[in-house]
Amino acid sequence: MATSLPDAAAGGFDRLYGGVLTGVAAGLVTAEVPVREALLGPSGELHGGVYAALAESAALAGTRCAIPAGDGSSARAIANVLSLLAPVLQGAVHARAVRRHAGRTTSVWEVEMTDDGGRRCAVARVTVAVGD
Amino acid sequence: MATSLPDAAAGGFDRLYGGVLTGVAAGLVTAEVPVREALLGPSGELHGGVYAALAESAALAGTRCAIPAGDGSSARAIANVLSLLAPVLQGAVHARAVRRHAGRTTSVWEVEMTDDGGRRCAVARVTVAVGD
Amino acid sequence: MATSLPDAAAGGFDRLYGGVLTGVAAGLVTAEVPVREALLGPSGELHGGVYAALAESAALAGTRCAIPAGDGSSARAIANVLSLLAPVLQGAVHARAVRRHAGRTTSVWEVEMTDDGGRRCAVARVTVAVGD
């Protein structure tokens, strides 16, 4: 069953655009967003800001779940590099975020996003700073 | 007076998150978004997806206004490279998009985003493909 | 047996820094560069420009080999997004470029670069424009 992303529970941006977390494991996060009219850009396809948001939220969720509770460390996205490959007009977008680097102060995630037919529609690389 | 971004008028994503266009001139677009609770990420600061959306919308608006009416050409963002510099928790974010390249098939925009105090909080580089 | 990258044969930049092509298949290119003192940056580790060069050359080689001979199309890199993950001081860097998108006008490659021990040291995403 899909769980809301942390923000969504708190009434934040994930709730507004509708991003939901569908799985979290060590170094791997899946999430998705149903496409709806309110998420489209001027040409009638999913706005790039939605992909960017979904990718960042997935990378943050994956980084946070690796921080021990009570550790006091925080995680903040510092960079998000998005390539838009193919337009999506309906259905849902499915993100698969894989951690490629877990350093002392940063972690780096590659996020592939596909449509319902499995076609790759966007890729993002998100860098998260971990600090205290 | 602030004008809604094209999407906003049409009920699209700009309307959902609240991005508004405040100026369009040759090679320069300004836009802004008021910060509100529904746009925050898990740490209580503006979600990076909002900056990404505002930057893309500004770059697209600037590219589209340079296409002669009836030309039939379309403009689509193909890349959006965002660096998040400083957190914003309240007020508004102001974007200033400057066109740095206007090629035959692509245009490239640098977008600086600042808070109400003029502090730079994010920068983005958006590449728009122009085709027909 | 390692084959020089196309530039190397022609006396271009790949030859200068020492990038060699080790494999080309549909949508997959491997290449490598031996680390030597002339490629180091001020802190004694491989300069980031070397990773950028290797990634671009691999992506270009992969794109070019998919263009039918005599087609007259050209391929040019238009964007290269590099994240530097871990320093490399000696040995060689091995690149594995995988095509993630093959559109009508652009192709997008993800390039992973590892050291001799298999540790991931850099990742790049290269966008190549294909035109005529």
Next chain:
Amino acid sequence: MATSLPDAAAGGFDRLYGGVLTGVAAGLVTAEVPVREALLGPSGELHGGVYAALAESAALAGTRCAIPAGDGSSARAIANVLSLLAPVLQGAVHARAVRRHAGRTTSVWEVEMTDDGGRRCAVARVTVAVGD
């Protein structure tokens, strides 16, 4: 008078490709590289790796000069985002790196590169981690 970039003095990569530092001030660095056959890519224009190298070296030089001597802090590039705008075949490439962000742990530089005629040929954004 042009001064070699720090690497060049030490026989590193800047010396190999020919990057030279032409000015350093607080938050602003200028550098350049003469174009020569050994720096070209397969299509006869300056290889993208050269722009990437020049941008990184300029950003590093600017970051390092702001670290007090004896402080013991180091500076390492962690990301370099390059857009290639127009081909350069001869003359020199001139880089102007402006610091856009100077945080506690990172600094961010925008680097514009132009040809001898002042035409913008590439832009890069380099993120440098400052640590100790």
